[in-house]
Amino acid sequence: MFQDINLEEVLDLHQQQQMKLIDVRSPSEFENGSIPGSINIPIFTDKERAEVGTLYTQVSVQAAKDRGLEIFSDKLPTFIEKFKQIEGPKAVYCWRGGMRSKTAATVIDLMGISVSRLIGGVRSYRKWVVDSLDSFEMKPNVYALNGYTGAGKTIILNELIKKGLPAIDLEGRAQHRGSIFGQIGLNPNNQKTFDSLLLDDLIQLQDSPFTITEAESKRVGKVTVPDFLLRKMEQGTEIFIDMPIEERVRNILTEYQPWNYPEEFLRAFKLIKKRIHTPIATQIEKDLLAENYSSAVQLLLEYYYDPRYEHSREQYPSDRSYTIQVKDVDDAITSISEFLTAQHAVNTGS
Template structure:
């Protein structure tokens, strides 16, 4: 029985009708997977490492034999799970890294057992190639950018979220990266890999293909471990800028609520450990004391006043365009003010 294969473009065209199964290890899946795919790994993370080591040290035959030993015990469970998923879908597709032995062997087994399964030709590498090519296409469009700026804690993310919910063309870069951008940016979040970020960015750009402009938050070239594509950085540098002014103490309260240091003490302490090399006495000692006393409000106040705000002021000098300033005391005011500015910038052109 010949194994049926499907191309990535054909898969994406019918994805809502699919049972899409990723048979790679949990770590591979976590780093990057096709949206909507379900992870049914043939190997655990340790098992994959074991088979890979055997392949390098003793050759492919020994690796295959060990792989068969590992997978054979899992086949009954895999059969039941895939059969149940296939019963709810019009088509079942299995993929691995490059359309190799893992997906081929399981798809063949399931098909022989009466559950027709297709293999994704080229594996997830074909999807990665598509994402990369499509991002290049989007980079050539040269749409204008609107950049929402402000000191740390100015509620920029909340403003962008509400604008997005109202239908504005927002690209939530921090949300896609799973990171807020600073050393403390991963506290309470799940940072994404570069590949996962670019996949999410591609999806969002597809959603906004008819938008006349993009709205983003002011970010550096790197958000956590994610590097922004050059066209995003270029668009931000040349875009219209809206600077949010939010009261200092309100910023402190917003940061306390968002980062929740009481519940994320270990992550806050680890981030502070990484930050210490950039700090000098006596400021460093004051921060250490506030953190040791769990006086998180004082800790944030000192960080903003003596570290983050001065760095941000220096960064603002690099932009060629003057920002439109918007003083607010609430997120609602911010949303209303940004909408008014957007209307002056783009409504005439759209009308």
């Protein structure tokens, strides 16, 4: 008989990579929010789930169970084979730890495959995430990367992570670059997914001497950043990246590749067009239509984004703000790594 397992034990084993988590809900439910690192092996497709749900509400519980069993029986060999391919301890879960995960665990156990079931399902996990973020007390001090649009802050941040430095990529967790053009070419995460990924980062970095992140506002695309993290940023140290505008234009073109999404860029620009001086806005639109993206991006930087960034710098007093003048992203990575190493040595007295 399969064993029920509580959330605390599941998360501990999962974090240590000693247990694989399998979400047996439908693909759209999984996409809407799951435990990070889980594998989706659904009992029902979205269409099948809707059919069973309709029977449950409009006919009877027994009719829904009978139809659900019929659907599941047809796909049982494939379902079991997918579980056989997953090595090591496994735990299944659904929304509430109810019928779907119980059915999956029972069948898998009968086939001689060891499996556990998460008590309370993903609903218990979501409650834990919300409660944890509401009461989280972040220990590390924050170094906030700032700089005009196109300074490559996200690229720099991820290179620092590769070097082993403690950092959180908020835009990466949101799957949004934070501007009106920020979701083009991406699939932005919802708040549930963002919260789960962020909490995982926060827990892992809680004992770090410091944490690096990009200076952000309350909202990043579709999601909001917790207030405690925003306060930590405001109380932390700013590292302002001063990079030539020509290099910033190149960075934006490399990252956004507007030639692959011409209609999306034009549509996004029209949302901010009225905020830009009319002759400049007219020229930007002409450049976008003519696919003269270098000119369009430079005008956007000079007349829209750069002036807006001046306001964000005001939250950091001069004694907690350091400007690093660099020629490109590679130079910035080296300079910031050296700066953080020096700062850490001063703070620890080493």
